[in-house]
Amino acid sequence: MTEKSKKNIKLKVEDLTLIFGKRKKEALALLNKGVSKEEILRKTKCTVGVNKASFEVREGEIFVIMGLSGSGKSTLIRCLNRLNEPTAGKVFFDGHDITREGNKELLETRRHEMSMVFQKFGLLPHKTILENAAFGLELRGEPKAEREKKALDALETVGLKGYEDQYPAAMSGGMQQRVGLARALANDPAVLLMDEAFSALDPLIKSDMQDELLQIQDKLRKTIVFITHDLDEAIKIGDRIVIMKDGIIEQIGTAEEILTNPASEYVEAFVEKVDRKTIITAETLMFNKPTLIQLAKDGPKGAIRKMRTAGMDALPVEDENRKFLGYVWLKDTLKLAEAKETSVSKALRTDVPSVYKDYTVEEMLPLISNHRYPLAVVDEKSGKLLGLVAQTSLIIEATRYGDEEVNELIEKANDI
Known part of the structure; x- marks a missing residue:
């Protein structure tokens, strides 16, 4: 890897492992010996959520992590900002190891460097749309005038200019998700983490939000880690795609690389029904x-x-x-x-x-x-x-x- 390409790496994950249960050390020792997830569960009552995941996310790309329910994708993204505390492994942000940060440093990272958009919109019903969009900035302690200006700019970016005095109850699901996205963008994070952000939306609204995200990305060039179980969504918005199964990364690549050269029988079966005409170049x-x-x-x-x-x-x-x-x-x-x-x-x-x-x-x-x-x-x-x-x-x-x-x-x- 050249020095130039190293500088373009925003996030780097090394052997990231997350184990749920009380006997984590015993389970980790077994995992390191190559014992299967099923055998570890039988012996220790521990569940391997993420199994030695390693990857790099380039600055300005949409990096999609996908898999079926239980594959470990949402568990993995929550390790990136330590909402889930990794059992082993490292997460580097701009070369700095986040897994070594203390509580105060980690809080600053979450407030300034990484914003998260959840599947459930998480809006505060008693606050206006403007107040919801500015909420992260309020937690950061920014003055009201300054945070409202940033929130207004973010609402305009997601197409909600003029709705700032409305309340969440008066808005559709798609509009509420836009507010959640605006709240994340208002913080001007270096990395945007999106955990199945569009999964709860109706198909037409979901497609509109995907288009909206791509338009925003053309303008802002954020580094985005996006979680989905929808292969069509992954192909549409992802610069590169990770396919996970049972906590293990099966393959990383562009949609075209995965379609033309699947790394395993699982990946091949996963993508076999994709219309290749729209992908192969x-x-x-x-x-x-x-x-x-x-x-x-x-x-x-x-x-x-x-x-x-x-x-x-x-x-x-x-x-x-x-x-x-x-x-x-x-x-x-x-x-x-x-x-x-x-x-x-x-x-x-x-x-x-x-x-x-x-x-x-x-x-x-x-x-x-x-x-x-x-x-x-x-x-x-x-x-x-x-x-x-x-x-x-x-x-x-x-x-x-x-x-x-x-x-x-x-x-x-x-x-x-």
Whole structure:
């Protein structure tokens, strides 16, 4: 790891373990010997909630921890600010070990560095929305005028400007959750901990809150640890995802990394019903270092040799700055060679689509309906060709779900 990447680590967790029960030391000793969670429970009556979890959270990312009920995800997030006291392991915040903090230091960390948004909104019914949003600042002892200004700014950020004099009872569940989020944001924390914050909301409101969070993140770039049991939610909002089972981290990665390379049978089963078309990108599917024709250098005969060597009847063309221009076909190049032309420019077809590496299969599929070229993946700034995505790769990814729309696209492509 480079020095630069080390500086970007906001939270670092090392071998974090939490055991519930009276015989923790005995249970921990057994755990360190490799004894199973079930055997530890039988021998000591202790439950292993988190089992030697290790990970790093980068500054400014949404880091999602997910798993089914009982997986240890909520237990884990509460260890990060020591609402749950870890049995063993360390939690570093900006390089400082939180697990060694005394009560006074820990209180300051919770008030200034880490704010938490719970599944239950936790609003005070006798206080106005403004007073609820400012409550954390009030506990910090900030002057009324200052805390109300910060609270008003936070309420505006979450779309509740004008509601500051209302009371929680007059607001919907989604609006109340916005107040909870505003209360956390008003503290201007370095890290935002969100424990199944949207789980209690109706599906449509939940989707709106996910969109709201992403918009806020685009603006504020907070470091967020987000707990959920909803895989679709994790994929939608997470920069990286942790999948937990029985207190153990099964895998950490982007949604695409987890889908394309599941680390265990459990993870594979967990993600098998995800619609890969919305996740898998051009960067994953493209083959790098394709054979290229250089417009300023390769004449028709040189282009023909490259096509035969590559076993392809069409190749991409780049200019002297390595910018992707389009394709030439073998049949057109052969005609130029017969006519003793010295450039392939007359055979160049420029009316072809190109994509960026973050395009998903779903976004790329409509682009293959009117031609048989591989899709060119280009750099967004320079236009340089990064790789090619074969149409067969797209079709394989899409047709595993029997998508009727995809089958129609295949028929169109076959008719060209």
